[in-house]
Structure formats: C-alpha cells, structure tokens
Amino acid sequence: MWSLQLNSFLYAMLAAIWLVGLNNASAQEKEDDANSLYSRLGGLAPISMVVNDFIDVIVVDELLNANPAIDAARKVVPAPYLKYHVTAMVCQATGGPCQYHGRTMKAAHAHLNITQKEWEQMVVLLKGVFDKYEIPGKEQQELMDIVDSTQADIVMSK
Incomplete structure (x- = not known):
C-alpha cells in the first residue's frame, strides 16, 4: 500500500x-x-493598412511606371492581389501567424528589370508610408532590414 x-x-x-x-x-x-515585430506593429490590421497605402502609392508612381515591364505588370497583376500577398509576406516576416504562399522575390521580379534607381524610389515611397502611420524608428529600421534583405533578388540592373 x-x-x-x-x-x-x-x-x-x-x-x-x-x-x-x-x-x-x-x-x-x-x-x-x-x-515580435509583428506584435509591436499592432498585428495584422495595422500591417494591412500600411501595405494597402504602400501599394496604392507605388502603382501610380511615374518613375516606377516609366519602366515598361513594371507598367505592363500593373495591368496584369491587380493591386488587391498584390496587397494580399505583400500583407501575408510582411505578416510572416515580422513573426506573425500568416503564411506567404507566393513566388520567391527573384521569380516574382526577374522579368521586371528593376533598376537601383527604381529600388531607391520604392524605398522613399515606403518610408513615406511608414512616416504617415508614425511607425517608430526602431520598428521602421527592422522593417527596412527585412526589405533590404530582398534587394539582391529584386534589383536586376544598375
């Protein structure tokens, strides 16, 4: 017992x-x-708002649309589809629960012949959206580190 x-x-x-x-x-x-960066940004809703505004800004940018390949892609890939994929990618990359199921950055951008100048314009536009939403400096830098990690796969020409 x-x-x-x-x-x-x-x-x-x-x-x-x-x-x-x-x-x-x-x-x-x-x-x-x-x-996590995802939590510090406020989660999916704020991320999707920033992505929404960012896509709205880049799809009408004259410098970016001067590239014939980018302009043609804008006519084939609807902005809402792009917003969905970019939101999922940012959510996942910042430690959120989303799963990005799109193509690799290299596969998605190789045919666009994106130049360094176009990349720099995109960065200026992105930072403008960050500022609009008053994203704190630390979080902006972490987001830019994520974005910068994709540059080699996106920029195809000088």
Whole structure:
C-alpha cells in the first residue's frame, strides 16, 4: 500500500513539474510573441493598412511606371492581389501567424528589370508610408532590414 501511495505521489510530482515546465514555456512563448515585430506593429490590421497605402502609392508612381515591364505588370497583376500577398509576406516576416504562399522575390521580379534607381524610389515611397502611420524608428529600421534583405533578388540592373 505504501509503495502504491509513493508511486502515486511521484507520478503526481512529475506531472506537476511537467505542467510547470509547460506553463513556463507558454509564458516564454507569449513574451516572445509580445516582443515580435509583428506584435509591436499592432498585428495584422495595422500591417494591412500600411501595405494597402504602400501599394496604392507605388502603382501610380511615374518613375516606377516609366519602366515598361513594371507598367505592363500593373495591368496584369491587380493591386488587391498584390496587397494580399505583400500583407501575408510582411505578416510572416515580422513573426506573425500568416503564411506567404507566393513566388520567391527573384521569380516574382526577374522579368521586371528593376533598376537601383527604381529600388531607391520604392524605398522613399515606403518610408513615406511608414512616416504617415508614425511607425517608430526602431520598428521602421527592422522593417527596412527585412526589405533590404530582398534587394539582391529584386534589383536586376544598375
């Protein structure tokens, strides 16, 4: 009888230790989520608003549309479709729950012959949208680091 009680007690202690460990892991995951760029930006709604305005700004930009390949792509790829994919990509890249299922940056942009000058124009437009939404400097820099990591796959000519 004593042996059975001791085993029950040991199993209960092991279960309690395991549950405490799970709770600590969950607390750490919650803290990590709260510290993610996605969370600091406010989640999906604010991200989608920024992306919406950014796409609205770039699709009418004269410098970007002077590139015949970009202009032609604008006529084939509807802005709402682009907004959907860019929102999912930003959500995922910032630590959010979304999954981007589009093409790679290289595959999506290779045929556009994007120049360094066009890239720089896009960055100016993007920063203008960041400023419009008063995104804090630290978060802007983290977003720009993500954007900059795609430059080699997007810019195809000087």
